[in-house]
Amino acid sequence: MSDKSAKPHPIEPRKAPRQARSNATVDAILEAAAHILREEGLVPFTTNAVAQRAGASIGSLYQYFPGKDAILTELIRRKRQTMLDAIRLAARETRSRPFAEAVDRLIAAGIAHQLDDPQVSRALEYAESTLPLHTETHELKMAIVAEVSATFAARGFSEPEIAAHDVVALTRGMIDTAGLYGETDASSLTDRVRRAVTGYLKTAPKVSRT
Amino acid sequence: MSDKSAKPHPIEPRKAPRQARSNATVDAILEAAAHILREEGLVPFTTNAVAQRAGASIGSLYQYFPGKDAILTELIRRKRQTMLDAIRLAARETRSRPFAEAVDRLIAAGIAHQLDDPQVSRALEYAESTLPLHTETHELKMAIVAEVSATFAARGFSEPEIAAHDVVALTRGMIDTAGLYGETDASSLTDRVRRAVTGYLKTAPKVSRT
Amino acid sequence: MSDKSAKPHPIEPRKAPRQARSNATVDAILEAAAHILREEGLVPFTTNAVAQRAGASIGSLYQYFPGKDAILTELIRRKRQTMLDAIRLAARETRSRPFAEAVDRLIAAGIAHQLDDPQVSRALEYAESTLPLHTETHELKMAIVAEVSATFAARGFSEPEIAAHDVVALTRGMIDTAGLYGETDASSLTDRVRRAVTGYLKTAPKVSRT
Amino acid sequence: MSDKSAKPHPIEPRKAPRQARSNATVDAILEAAAHILREEGLVPFTTNAVAQRAGASIGSLYQYFPGKDAILTELIRRKRQTMLDAIRLAARETRSRPFAEAVDRLIAAGIAHQLDDPQVSRALEYAESTLPLHTETHELKMAIVAEVSATFAARGFSEPEIAAHDVVALTRGMIDTAGLYGETDASSLTDRVRRAVTGYLKTAPKVSRT
DNA sequence: TATGAATGAGCGTTCATTCAT
DNA sequence: CATGAATGAACGCTCATTCAT
Numbered sequence: 040m041s042d043k044s045a046k047p048h049p050i051e052p053r054k055a056p057r058q059a060r061s062n063a064t065v066d067a068i069l070e071a072a073a074h075i076l077r078e079e080g081l082v083p084f085t086t087n088a089v090a091q092r093a094g095a096s097i098g099s100l101y102q103y104f105p106g107k108d109a110i111l112t113e114l115i116r117r118k119r120q121t122m123l124d125a126i127r128l129a130a131r132e133t134r135s136r137p138f139a140e141a142v143d144r145l146i147a148a149g150i151a152h153q154l155d156d157p158q159v160s161r162a163l164e165y166a167e168s169t170l171p172l173h174t175e176t177h178e179l180k181m182a183i184v185a186e187v188s189a190t191f192a193a194r195g196f197s198e199p200e201i202a203a204h205d206v207v208a209l210t211r212g213m214i215d216t217a218g219l220y221g222e223t224d225a226s227s228l229t230d231r232v233r234r235a236v237t238g239y240l241k242t243a244p245k246v247s248r249t
Numbered sequence: 250m251s252d253k254s255a256k257p258h259p260i261e262p263r264k265a266p267r268q269a270r271s272n273a274t275v276d277a278i279l280e281a282a283a284h285i286l287r288e289e290g291l292v293p294f295t296t297n298a299v300a301q302r303a304g305a306s307i308g309s310l311y312q313y314f315p316g317k318d319a320i321l322t323e324l325i326r327r328k329r330q331t332m333l334d335a336i337r338l339a340a341r342e343t344r345s346r347p348f349a350e351a352v353d354r355l356i357a358a359g360i361a362h363q364l365d366d367p368q369v370s371r372a373l374e375y376a377e378s379t380l381p382l383h384t385e386t387h388e389l390k391m392a393i394v395a396e397v398s399a400t401f402a403a404r405g406f407s408e409p410e411i412a413a414h415d416v417v418a419l420t421r422g423m424i425d426t427a428g429l430y431g432e433t434d435a436s437s438l439t440d441r442v443r444r445a446v447t448g449y450l451k452t453a454p455k456v457s458r459t
Numbered sequence: 460m461s462d463k464s465a466k467p468h469p470i471e472p473r474k475a476p477r478q479a480r481s482n483a484t485v486d487a488i489l490e491a492a493a494h495i496l497r498e499e500g501l502v503p504f505t506t507n508a509v510a511q512r513a514g515a516s517i518g519s520l521y522q523y524f525p526g527k528d529a530i531l532t533e534l535i536r537r538k539r540q541t542m543l544d545a546i547r548l549a550a551r552e553t554r555s556r557p558f559a560e561a562v563d564r565l566i567a568a569g570i571a572h573q574l575d576d577p578q579v580s581r582a583l584e585y586a587e588s589t590l591p592l593h594t595e596t597h598e599l600k601m602a603i604v605a606e607v608s609a610t611f612a613a614r615g616f617s618e619p620e621i622a623a624h625d626v627v628a629l630t631r632g633m634i635d636t637a638g639l640y641g642e643t644d645a646s647s648l649t650d651r652v653r654r655a656v657t658g659y660l661k662t663a664p665k666v667s668r669t
Numbered sequence: 670m671s672d673k674s675a676k677p678h679p680i681e682p683r684k685a686p687r688q689a690r691s692n693a694t695v696d697a698i699l700e701a702a703a704h705i706l707r708e709e710g711l712v713p714f715t716t717n718a719v720a721q722r723a724g725a726s727i728g729s730l731y732q733y734f735p736g737k738d739a740i741l742t743e744l745i746r747r748k749r750q751t752m753l754d755a756i757r758l759a760a761r762e763t764r765s766r767p768f769a770e771a772v773d774r775l776i777a778a779g780i781a782h783q784l785d786d787p788q789v790s791r792a793l794e795y796a797e798s799t800l801p802l803h804t805e806t807h808e809l810k811m812a813i814v815a816e817v818s819a820t821f822a823a824r825g826f827s828e829p830e831i832a833a834h835d836v837v838a839l840t841r842g843m844i845d846t847a848g849l850y851g852e853t854d855a856s857s858l859t860d861r862v863r864r865a866v867t868g869y870l871k872t873a874p875k876v877s878r879t
Numbered sequence: 880t881a882t883g884a885a886t887g888a889g890c891g892t893t894c895a896t897t898c899a900t
Numbered sequence: 901c902a903t904g905a906a907t908g909a910a911c912g913c914t915c916a917t918t919c920a921t
Contacts, residue, residue, distance in 0.1 A: 080379045085915055096882045097917085107916065165375035168368075168429070169290040201441070204430070205423055209445050212422015213415055219378070220414070231411070231449070235419050238448010239441070274905085296891055306907045311892065484884085500799040506912055516886045521913065578798075585795035588849070589710050621861070624850070625843055629865050632842015633835055639798070640834070651831070651869070655839050658868010659861070715894055726903045727896085737895065 067093040076162040119179040157218025197246045277303040286372040329389040332362045367428025407454045487513040496582040539599040542572045577638025617664045697723040706792040749809040787848025827876045
């Protein structure tokens with residue numbers, strides 16, 4: 040986000056990450072950050088504003104985060120980790136169930152995480168594209184796709200990665216737009232997303248089993 | 250002393266670019282703006298940077314655009330107008346052709362406009378959500394959906410607006426992601442988008458014809 | 460994108476200067492502001508110039524004052540408060556003395572405050588007329604006139620407010636001009652102002668006492 | 670007003686002054702300038718705004734005035750010349766009349782010129798103090814005082830210049846303030862000013878005639 | 880550790896002025 | 901002469917970041 044590329048501002052939290060991630064101040068900062076993103080967007084998202092809302096001093100904020108970008112990165116990381124956990128759970132629990140059910144659970148997980156707090160999701164999504172590539176968040180992203188891909192592979196699709204990317208992409212597109220229009224009824228949206236995903240998958244190439 | 254609150258900063262371009270010279274400057278500015286959005290994103294998108302890249306002085310920029318937002322708005326307006334024109338043409342030319350062909354043309358139009366310059370598209374999309382609502386660009390957005398919706402209605406779908414929104418959304422989601430991953434092969438993407446769209450529409454509710 | 464209209468720029472100082480350090484900065488800023496007004500006028504009176512002369516960063520200036528206007532307003536407020544205090548003291552101390560003495564003390568107070576730093580006074584006077592109306596400074600102005608008015612009323616003048624306005628106005632006119640011509644001898648000026656004021660008051664309408 | 674003291678911007682009109690002063694464009698510019706000063710003040714008084722309101726191009730404005738300051742200067746010059754003419758007429762016509770009448774005519778002239786258009790007067794007054802000293806307007810100012818001074822000298826006052834300065838100053842102070850408070854009734858004001866002036870003069874030192 | 884005053888590069892924008900047409 | 905597009909220095913102000921306390 041910030042441009043002062045002259046000075047090295049690492050993106051990793053300053054403290055040992057595990058501690059930092061469970062500290063009350065850190066949580067307050069992230070909560071405040073999400074709040075501002077949700078209510079006001081990426082432009083009024085300033086470190087001073089975040090610190091103030093978190094009830095922390097700006098100095099404290101910099102004690103836990105090396106810079107503005109790091110806050111956004113950690114927000115992304117957490118959101119994505121939650122998503123990955125949900126997807127993994129869904130995959131595990133539907134491994135021996137009909138495929139339709141597996142797909143449904145995947146979609147439900149996506150909707151649960153994207154439709155709740157759509158402005159924050161949107162802001163983070165855009166922010167990420169302007170941030171220097173961050174290994175961990177990127178790996179989480181790949182892991183989500185990999186998880187979906189594994190589910191598809193297990194069901195005999197021959198190009199599971201492509202299918203996974205596409206399914207994730209179209210799902211996100213639909214949910215994003217729904218969020219933008221203030222849609223909050225998950226059930227209608229779930230149904231429509233399912234129709235698109237199912238339709239897509241029906242015609243996806245399968246491994247020929249002879 | 251300060252005049253701040255007195256003068257609003259409208260989003261409409263300041264002068265109708267009537268003369269060739271003016272037009273050239275306006276175009277140079279918009280081109281420069283797109284370039285910066287494409288190469289660097291929304292954060293380094295500053296009026297001075299745009300002017301410099303356009304080979305114009307900052308004063309000239311402000312002669313044609315009342316502010317930074319207006320440049321973004323005009324970029325959105327133009328992009329959307331082009332898209333609308335393409336969609337309208339596609340709709341007109343396929344009115345008496347098989348539905349599959351109509352859908353294909355719609356998708357092709359979407360891909361042509363979104364896959365070309367995906368970073369700019371993404372930046373503008375996010376920018377729009379932070380801009381004060383601009384009537385004309387908003388109407389163009391609605392017009393695009395309306396056009397798709399009309400096509401669907403003509404084919405007997407009973408909830409054409411919802412279908413239109415969803416189709417546009419999932420298409421954009423897929424193209425966006427493809428652009429993000431550097432995919433440039435339109436034909437494969439077209440095929441996959443078609444599968445999702447077709448699958449979605451196949452199960453969409455139709456008007457019961459008695 | 461731009462936030463302009465969202466945040467108003469109040470005129471009140473941003474933080475109550477509680478700590479010694481803060482107070483020192485505020486004072487340095489106000490001193491620097493007065494200096495620039497005195498030596499160069501309202502045009503070169505810029506926030507950056509003030510900050511620089513105050514030995515503070517522009518950021519610090521904005522930590523204590525929400526904008527340029529606020530600096531001018533505070534300067535006016537302080538000057539006027541001092542003046543009001545002096546006038547009140549003069550009035551209190553001459554309540555049971557001959558009227559001539561009361562008038563003399565009033566004039567002396569006016570001269571003491573206006574003849575010292577006449578360029579600053581002149582600049583602030585003009586500045587005020589271009590500033591949005593500020594309640595506190597306006598009330599101080601009215602309080603000064605009210606104080607003079609009360610003195611006149613106590614001495615039986617039947618239109619004390621008009622007399623007060625006129626006396627203040629003519630006194631200020633004379634002192635202003637004297638300051639403009641570099642006059643610094645208070646005693647000659649005092650004498651001349653007294654003659655005008657006394658002459659004016661001698662013919663002012665009085666409550667008929669029967 | 671402008672600070673770019675590096676480049677020599679003479680204040681004299683570019684054209685032979687007499688012509689310039691009677692040109693229709695010049696008049697339109699000055700009228701527009703006065704209008705803006707009156708309605709909006711010194712801050713929005715910009716060359717482009719003046720030209721636009723005058724229905725002239727900014728280029729034309731610069732054909733007749735070498736800069737912004739020159740417009741203000743010419744406005745001052747004209748106002749002052751009119752005032753001087755009126756004062757001279759008043760002096761001439763009351764030379765052989767009672768002194769009280771002479772004073773009355775002087776005051777009437779002052780009120781006529783200052784109370785009409787008080788915002789413009791105030792703006793010009795402040796502007797002048799920030800402008801580089803301009804010979805002609807300064808001489809006009811002196812001439813006005815000299816005229817009043819001559820009137821006083823002819824009536825036997827021993828320090829006519831001081832008296833003239835003071836009378837002009839207090840009169841201006843009173844009228845200014847009246848204008849600021851929106852007073853438009855000249856007759857009451859005239860009366861009050863007369864009382865101050867008369868009172869002042871009654872006690873002014875006279876040449877002892879033996 | 881926590882604090883928050885201080886910093887200053889840099890942003891969006893204005894406007895006096897020039898000059899090619 | 902008139903035009904008005906172009907210029908760019910300079911303004912008011914913000915905000916990411918530092919560091920003395």
